[in-house]
Amino acid sequence: MKIDVVSIFPEYLAGLQLSLIGKAVDQGVLDLNVHDLRDFTFDRHSTVDDSPYGGGAGMVMKAEPWALALEHILGGGSPGAASVEQTVGADTGDEEPAAAGRPILIVPSPAGPVFNQRIAEELSVADHLVFACGRYEGIDQRVIDWSGEHFDLRPMSIGDYVLNGGEVASMVMIEAVSRLIPGVIGNPESLTEESHEDGLLEYPIYTKPASWRDRDVPEILLSGNHGAIARWRRDRRLERTADVRPDLLAGLDGLDKHDRAILE
Numbered sequence: 001m002k003i004d005v006v007s008i009f010p011e012y013l014a015g016l017q018l019s020l021i022g023k024a025v026d027q028g029v030l031d032l033n034v035h036d037l038r039d040f041t042f043d044r045h046s047t048v049d050d051s052p053y054g055g056g057a058g059m060v061m062k063a064e065p066w067a068l069a070l071e072h073i074l075g076g077g078s079p080g081a082a083s084v085e086q087t088v089g090a091d092t093g094d095e096e097p098a099a100a101g102r103p104i105l106i107v108p109s110p111a112g113p114v115f116n117q118r119i120a121e122e123l124s125v126a127d128h129l130v131f132a133c134g135r136y137e138g139i140d141q142r143v144i145d146w147s148g149e150h151f152d153l154r155p156m157s158i159g160d161y162v163l164n165g166g167e168v169a170s171m172v173m174i175e176a177v178s179r180l181i182p183g184v185i186g187n188p189e190s191l192t193e194e195s196h197e198d199g200l201l202e203y204p205i206y207t208k209p210a211s212w213r214d215r216d217v218p219e220i221l222l223s224g225n226h227g228a229i230a231r232w233r234r235d236r237r238l239e240r241t242a243d244v245r246p247d248l249l250a251g252l253d254g255l256d257k258h259d260r261a262i263l264e
């Protein structure tokens, strides 16, 4: 999968070089490029923002630098000043053209639909994702509308709160999506019983020692009875979901008699 990120703070995304995602980039599973929006400006101050038409607080990101950056990513645009992109991982500069189909342009915004595990799964099979990290009050709507002619446009919120910009939201989505790509997580089995994978939250987990500060690991986990352990774990998932996120239960199907008894 190819992922491009455009930001005025490319350094923010440096964390993606670490851990499993960094490894996936090093191994070529992920082709991740971070672009500095200011490299697509031509004035002395590398201006990316201006005051809003109609008045109001704050500044708005100008359309043209965004259009140039996105055109560059599409392969048809001319880059701006000297250093066009900061590459996370091994980008040689002679990038391959975008894979067939339109790239998906994700515009993080508190005004978008809320990102979740289903959307992460959907995005994890895409060939090319582009993240446009806005700052200030947001991006001029005209370039958002224009981008819809070239990209599959997806405004996306990561929750009902307001961040200072799209960088952290993009990192959240990139991590959630890329860990679902085969080869990114060492043991794919660890993806199967996670929270939100099947609509239930995950069960509590324990490691050695079996007794710690007078707190014992639930005995059943030491029993070696795999069937009983699986049942115990499912019961805890049901209980925890009912307790912490009862809203998730409404979307569940396939509950058997035992499941329903636990939930009563």
Ligand code: ADE
Pocket (backbone or CB within 6 Å): 108, 109, 110, 156, 157, 158, 159, 160, 161, 162, 163, 164, 165, 166, 169
């Ligand atoms: N930018 C600011 N707040 C945001 C949020 N909640 N989700 C995505 N992008 C944002």
